[in-house]
Structure formats: C-alpha cells, structure tokens
Amino acid sequence: xxxxxxxxxxxxxxxYFLKQPQELLGTLRGIRGELSHQYIIGYTSYVDGGDEYxxxxxxxxxxKYKVRTRQGY
Numbered sequence: 001x002x003x004x005x006x007x008x009x010x011x012x013x014x015x016y017f018l019k020q021p022q023e024l025l026g027t028l029r030g031i032r033g034e035l036s037h038q039y040i041i042g043y044t045s046y047v048d049g050g051d052e053y054x055x056x057x058x059x060x061x062x063x064k065y066k067v068r069t070r071q072g073y
Contacts, residue, residue: 012070 001017008015014034016027045054055072
C-alpha cells in the first residue's frame with residue numbers, strides 16, 4: 001500500500017484504502033466532491049534542456065487551499 005500511495009502522490013493523484021465494504025459509498029462521495037473542485041493549469045516551457053527533468057511547484061497565497069500536482073516531468 002505504501003508504494004501505491006507514494007506513486008499516486010508523485011503523479012498528482014490520491015490513493016484510497018478501504019477496510020470495510022461499507023466505506024465505499026462515503027469514499028465515492030468524497031471523490032465526487034473533489035472532482036467537482038478541480039482546475040487545470042497549463043504552461044509551456046521555453047527553457048532549452050532537452051530531456052532534463054523539471055520539477056513542478058504550485059503554491060497559493062491562501063494556506064487554506066491544498067494543491068495536489070505531479071512532482072515534475
């Protein structure tokens with residue numbers, strides 16, 4: 001489970017681990033709510049670097065918002 005959790009965080013996702021089948025409905029409602037509050041930010045890199053790995057960092061001025069994004073490309 002730790003591997004799946006790390007992989008999902010690195011790619012901007014989130015892993016859910018249910019202990020009981022009864023948790024499924026609440027989890028699906030949470031996912032639905034989260035999906036209704038997503039935004040897409042696009043950008044183009046003009047830096048010459050070929051195949052160089054580029055880290056991504058997104059911040060907001062208000063600490064109450066949680067930003068989840070992939071770590072880089």
